[in-house]
Amino acid sequence: MSEIYTLFITYRDLILVGSYPDGPIGGLLLTLFIAAVGLVLAFPLSVLIGIARTSKWKIFFIPASLFSAIIRGLPVLMLVFWSYFAVPLISGHAISGTKTLIVALVIYEMAFLGEVIRAGILSVSKGQVEAARTLGLSYPRTLMEIILPQAIFTMLPSILNQFINLIKNTSLGYVIGVAELTFSMYQINTIELTRPLQVFGLLAIIYFVVCFSLTRLVGMLESALHRKRQIKI
Numbered sequence: 001m002s003e004i005y006t007l008f009i010t011y012r013d014l015i016l017v018g019s020y021p022d023g024p025i026g027g028l029l030l031t032l033f034i035a036a037v038g039l040v041l042a043f044p045l046s047v048l049i050g051i052a053r054t055s056k057w058k059i060f061f062i063p064a065s066l067f068s069a070i071i072r073g074l075p076v077l078m079l080v081f082w083s084y085f086a087v088p089l090i091s092g093h094a095i096s097g098t099k100t101l102i103v104a105l106v107i108y109e110m111a112f113l114g115e116v117i118r119a120g121i122l123s124v125s126k127g128q129v130e131a132a133r134t135l136g137l138s139y140p141r142t143l144m145e146i147i148l149p150q151a152i153f154t155m156l157p158s159i160l161n162q163f164i165n166l167i168k169n170t171s172l173g174y175v176i177g178v179a180e181l182t183f184s185m186y187q188i189n190t191i192e193l194t195r196p197l198q199v200f201g202l203l204a205i206i207y208f209v210v211c212f213s214l215t216r217l218v219g220m221l222e223s224a225l226h227r228k229r230q231i232k233i
Contacts, residue, residue, distance in 0.1 A: 050117025120151030
């Protein structure tokens with residue numbers, strides 16, 4: 001354990017912020033940044049997927065359902081590779097590995113978070129929807145003012161869980177040279193050579209601490225939401 005601690009102290013800057021300020025940001029900071037950007041960009045798109053998945057209009061329901069089923073059935077690593085080769089062809093110019101990884105994670109998150117939003121929409125009681133329609137509200141207005149606010153609020157713990165998944169999935173960025181946490185630890189392992197167990201043990205500890213802390217936050221949020229529901233009842 002002392003060797004792992006020594007490794008962390010020796011390479012602390014590389015692990016936490018990469019080459020910054022002498023070079024680009026990397027390490028844990030880049031990992032959290034990519035996960036956060038992926039979630040923020042995917043969220044509005046996943047709301048559209050969730051709405052389409054609950055639509056009675058087949059023109060919306062079928063494409064959204066196919067997209068969700070296909071993406072959820074593919075390994076994230078395959079999405080990373082596809083994005084790495086396809087995005088430059090589509091855009092007409094090369095993009096950085098970081099942007100490529102964000103594109104792949106946004107596509108991945110659209111499918112999974114879309115299912116979360118869909119479950120949230122379906123959890124809103126039909127009585128509220130019928131009451132809103134009786135009062136003369138159109139379905140789009142009912143969706144925006146009645147259904148979605150409740151659905152998103154109810155699904156907040158699940159949304160945070162998706163953020164935790166994104167943090168872990170950023171580790172796949174090392175295969176395309178993204179200088180996130182796992183890539184930084186590979187660099188350290190290349191320098192050290194003789195201590196791979198300690199290096200990757202440290203990597204596991206860092207991921208565990210970050211993800212466990214966020215999991216605890218999710219648990220606290222779930223408890224707070226449960227208490228709020230009980231008060232309303």
